[in-house]
Amino acid sequence: xxxxxxxxxxxxxxxxxxxxxxxxxxxxxxxxxxxxxxxxxxxxxxxxxxxxxxxxxxxxxxxxxxxxxxxxxxxxxxxxxxxxxxxxxxxxxxxxxxxxxxxxxxxxxxxxxxxxxxxxxxxxxxxxxxxxxxxxxxxxxxxxx
Amino acid sequence: xxxxxxxxxxxxxxxxxxxxxxxxxxxxxxxxxxxxxxxxxxxxxxxxxxxxxxxxxxxxxxxxxxxxxxxxxxxxxxxxxxxxxxxxxxxxxxxxxxxxxxxxxxxxxxxxxxxxxxxxxxxxxxxxxxxxxxxxxxxxxxxxxxxxxxxxxxxxxxxxxxxxxxxxxxxxxxxxxxxxxxxxxxxxxxx
Numbered sequence: 001x002x003x004x005x006x007x008x009x010x011x012x013x014x015x016x017x018x019x020x021x022x023x024x025x026x027x028x029x030x031x032x033x034x035x036x037x038x039x040x041x042x043x044x045x046x047x048x049x050x051x052x053x054x055x056x057x058x059x060x061x062x063x064x065x066x067x068x069x070x071x072x073x074x075x076x077x078x079x080x081x082x083x084x085x086x087x088x089x090x091x092x093x094x095x096x097x098x099x100x101x102x103x104x105x106x107x108x109x110x111x112x113x114x115x116x117x118x119x120x121x122x123x124x125x126x127x128x129x130x131x132x133x134x135x136x137x138x139x140x141x142x143x144x145x
Numbered sequence: 146x147x148x149x150x151x152x153x154x155x156x157x158x159x160x161x162x163x164x165x166x167x168x169x170x171x172x173x174x175x176x177x178x179x180x181x182x183x184x185x186x187x188x189x190x191x192x193x194x195x196x197x198x199x200x201x202x203x204x205x206x207x208x209x210x211x212x213x214x215x216x217x218x219x220x221x222x223x224x225x226x227x228x229x230x231x232x233x234x235x236x237x238x239x240x241x242x243x244x245x246x247x248x249x250x251x252x253x254x255x256x257x258x259x260x261x262x263x264x265x266x267x268x269x270x271x272x273x274x275x276x277x278x279x280x281x282x283x284x285x286x287x288x289x290x291x292x293x294x295x296x297x298x299x300x301x302x303x304x305x306x307x308x309x310x311x312x313x314x315x316x317x318x319x320x321x322x323x324x325x326x327x328x329x330x331x332x333x334x335x336x
Contacts, residue, residue, distance in 0.1 A: 015210045022203040026196055031171040118207055 004058050004131060006032040010042040010076060011063035011093070016116070020061070023121050029128055039069035039076045043084070050084050057088065059131065061114070064094035064101060074101065074108045081109030089134040097145065106141050114144040146177040154184040161187060169195045260317055267313045271306050278302045 007030045009020050017035040024030050034057065036042045042062075049056050060080065062073040071079075077090050091112035092105050102113050111134045114123050123144040133139025149157075160166050168176075168191045178188040282299040284290075 013210075015206055015213065018206045019203060019210065022199045022206070025171060025199050026203065028174070031174060118211065 003028055004030045004128065006030065006055070006057045006059075007034070008042070008045075008057040008060045009033065009035040009093075010037075010039060010060065010066060010073070011035065012037050012065075012067045012069070013063070016063075019120065023124055027121060027125055027128070029124060037066075037068075039066040039071055039073065042076060043079055046080055046084050058135070060088060060090040061093040062090065062110075063116075064092055064096055074104050074110070077105060077110045078108035087137075089131065091134075097143070102141075102143060110141070111139070112142050112144065147172075147175050148177045149184075151181070154181055154187075158183055158187050161190070167191045167194050169198065260321065264313075264317060267310070271310050274302065275306055 007024065009017060011017065011020075014037060017037070020035070021033055024033055036045060039062075046056070048054075062076050064073045066073055066076070069076075073092055073094070077092070080088065080090055089111055091110045091114065092102075093114045093116055094101075095116040097115055105113060112127060112130070114120075114127060126144055130139050130142065157168065168188075173188060173191045173195055176188055178185040278295075278299045282295050285295045
């Protein structure tokens with residue numbers, strides 16, 4: 001199974017950054033992980049990458065409620081998909097399993113929804129198996145429970 | 146992949162053997178170790194140690210995350226309890242005020258009832274004594290019996306009854322005025 005070249009994680013909880021980083025390393029998901037704790041900063045970062053023509057991350061994981069930001073994760077998905085981005089794999093990683101929010105995320109261009117819990121590793125492993133499908137835009141929206 | 150020369154590989158292996166210092170982190174996954182079996186073992190050992198450390202850190206981080214979550218839940222639970230307690234305190238304060246008010250009303254009503262009874266009894270006594278002396282006086286008048294004593298008794302009795310009735314009414318009014326004043330004074334203190 002190939003690694004994902006680069007991942008951007010947007011989540012306000014710094015402890016989760018560590019969990020995600022260690023899980024990615026243990027499961028050999030990626031060697032290049034960047035974590036940002038604010039949606040505004042993430043949008044600016046992405047806009048700068050586009051502006052400066054720098055390589056964009058292959059995959060973006062966005063938390064649903066990013067405390068301290070002026071907009072939520074679904075809005076960040078929408079902006080990256082429809083304002084700045086093109087073809088980047090993006091989805092939500094949240095402890096919520098709200099179907100209405102998931103429907104909103106799909107409209108905003110999210111391709112997956114991973115439920116955050118103590119055992120995140122099996123879901124990430126499953127996600128990596130589906131990653132090629134997301135990259136090629138052939139895999140349907142999926143919730144990893 | 147990163148290719149290291151033999152001298153560096155040897156130095157890294159010696160460092161691990163002598164001082165137990167190993168390469169760690171994702172860099173270990175980017176070093177080419179195919180050509181040298183010793184170095185391959187060394188890199189595998191580095192990766193294994195790194196994974197072990199990460200697993201430990203992951204477990205600790207998850208525990209801290211769980212504790213944080215529990216603390217937040219406890220905080221929220223405590224805040225709710227405090228709110229409930231505050232509501233209960235306010236409700237009990239209102240109930241206390243209501244009970245005090247009811248007690249005050251009850252006391253006043255009992256007082257008024259007592260005063261009413263006293264007035265009724267006093268009036269019956271006054272009217273009764275007045276009627277009896279008047280009847281006696283009337284009999285003496287009608288029967289032409291010597292009536293000086295009854296006349297003076299009747300007159301004395303009436304003046305005494307009149308004086309006493311005014312005295313009773315005065316006392317009752319005084320008690321009523323005093324109790325009203327006391328009640329108002331307590332209300333001001335409560336405010």
